[in-house]
Amino acid sequence: xxxxxxxxxxxxxxxxQIKLASKVGVTRQTIGLIESGEYNPTLKLCIAIxxxxxxxxxxxxxxx
Amino acid sequence: xxxxxxxxxxxxxxxxxINSEALVVxxxxxxxxVLIQSALLNRPFHEYWIELATFLITSTYLIVxxxxxxxxxSTNGQHMPLLVSTVVAxxxxxxxxxxxxxxxxxxxxxxxxxIFVAVLAITFLSAFLLTYVVATIVNQLNQHxxxxxxxKMDEIEK
Numbered sequence: 153x154x155x156x157x158x159x160x161x162x163x164x165x166x167x168x169q170i171k172l173a174s175k176v177g178v179t180r181q182t183i184g185l186i187e188s189g190e191y192n193p194t195l196k197l198c199i200a201i202x203x204x205x206x207x208x209x210x211x212x213x214x215x216x
Numbered sequence: 217x218x219x220x221x222x223x224x225x226x227x228x229x230x231x232x233x234i235n236s237e238a239l240v241v242x243x244x245x246x247x248x249x250v251l252i253q254s255a256l257l258n259r260p261f262h263e264y265w266i267e268l269a270t271f272l273i274t275s276t277y278l279i280v281x282x283x284x285x286x287x288x289x290s291t292n293g294q295h296m297p298l299l300v301s302t303v304v305a306x307x308x309x310x311x312x313x314x315x316x317x318x319x320x321x322x323x324x325x326x327x328x329x330x331i332f333v334a335v336l337a338i339t340f341l342s343a344f345l346l347t348y349v350v351a352t353i354v355n356q357l358n359q360h361x362x363x364x365x366x367x368k369m370d371e372i373e374k
Contacts, residue, residue, distance in 0.1 A: 169373055181286060184369045 154189045161205045176200040246271040289358045297351035305344035
């Protein structure tokens with residue numbers, strides 16, 4: 153399932169995939185695959201992404 | 217009642233780590249076995265070709281899988297072929313020089329070391345060129361694949 157919340161938060165923060173990847177220390181592909189729902193990140197990476205985007209885990213990774 | 221199964225991530229991660237370490241051990245042992253048999257024991261090629269073939273096939277498989285999945289093989293881009301081929305050529309030249317001198321030192325001592333140096337130079341150049349061609353092809357395929365992935369990511373990101 154696509155992670156539209158993460159993509160929206162990233163755009164809202166004014167970051168592209170390359171900049172976010174650089175901030176959290178992964179490749180751009182990894183960010184792209186998380187957003188498209190093709191890769192399931194570890195909790196450690198989820199937390200790093202949340203911190204980079206000033207969001208909580210609930211905001212980005214909790215499915216209603 | 218349907219049983220709810222969850223994959224134990226810790227076990228899976230550790231299994232993968234162990235398998236990966238086993239591959240490194242196996243490849244190292246294969247490389248060492250080939251080197252010892254060819255350079256130190258002077259065994260004929262037909263006695264160690266299976267180890268060499270296994271080493272080369274496994275290496276090729278790793279490179280092809282990395283390319284297909286899209287993992288970046290080289291982080292230093294265009295310098296990779298030059299670096300790899302220099303290191304490989306140096307190793308091959310040292311090993312070949314050692315083997316050559318052990319086998320034919322009487323000949324070299326009688327006729328002078330000029331031929332020995334020439335053999336080393338030819339060995340270095342041949343090994344360098346061959347590795348450079350292979351490394352350049354792999355590097356180009358890698359760059360091409362990375363560019364294709366980035367293009368796809370750009371389209372998705374828009």
